[in-house]
Amino acid sequence: MKRAIFIIIALLLFMSFTQAEVLANHPEPPQLIGETCILMDVNTGQILHEKDAENKMDPASTTKIMTAILALEKGSMEDVIAVGAEPPRVEGSKINLREGEKLTLEQLLQGLLLNSGNDAAIAIAEYIGGSVPAFAKLMNQKAKEIGAQDTNYVNPHGLTDESHKTTAYDLAIISRYALLNLPEFRDIVSSKYKEIHEPNNKNRQLENTNRLLWSFEGADGVKTGYTTAAGRNLVASATRDGWQLLAVVLKSSWDDIWNDAASLLNYGFDNFQPVELTEKEEVIRTEKVRYGSSDIKIKTLQDFSIILPNDVPITKKIILEENLTAPIKSGTILGKLEFYQKGRTIGCVDLVAGEDVKRRIHTYWWFWLCNITLTLLISNSILRKRTSQSKPAS
16 A cells, blocks of 8 residues: 555656546556556656556566666676676576677677577676676665665566565666666667677577567567566557557566557557646736736746546636735746646646836835935925025125
């Protein structure tokens, strides 16, 4: 229950609105075989659907998303890495690295993310972290930094370990982080094929294990995963008309994982739409200002975008301070703009002064005091002069 509450709270990090209420009457989601799942908008992080997304699960090779994040942030694609003795010994899927051969970090990342090479994961971990345990520590630090509070890594590849766990929610925010911040990551996970050139041997042909790249419209990532304990896992992204969605399905079957992810993505694309309700510094109205030297433009402090169910009307309500009084400085918060859907508040943005408004000088009390004083002085001076002139000469 606490984790479910955290999922909703995480959506409110940088805006003063409650997106959870938006989906109160959302369309019926698809029925999936996978035990846990989540559907997230990549741009905003808004959750469109989730099922047991807080349950701790075996991530299998979806672990390699974090391995790639650290490699890209701490290394350079052109770095040349000599393969040690350990990578060729690892179990599971490989790109058949040989001890002593040299590859660039870019080539290892391609083998890691397309062919899901466990040997590539070990080679990267040893290069970036010095050892697998040290690299796992870096992985956990990065996970916490991103906000993945229920994730714990013990290796860079995802082979089964009772302490190696994540959740669908954590996988979604980790994947979202990579998609938003690492263009090299986006390029690799959206590629169907890559080739590792070897001067003295046959080139390694790499083929992405994500079958949705061939079958789903707009598919552009990100990573598969499988172990006996984990079942079939998939983190899948797709973009249509500039709108990118991210689906995570954990512990499905080989026959169902692709349909699970496709159904989840289609559910999002078919039933929701991204809506920009206001832009940053959009002029909402012009207001009179008491004692002001001019009227004032009321602007929005930030933009406001949200994912909404199709064909649901949105209403707005402007709430301003009563009796706006000069002087007012530009940027001063004067009220808020609220958005409603079917009577529910779905968000709000602050409204601010779009410019400085000075107070008219004649509205200050000291202005009138000075005027009265000056008038009295002048009157007194005139009176004294007249009195002096009216006296007879002696």
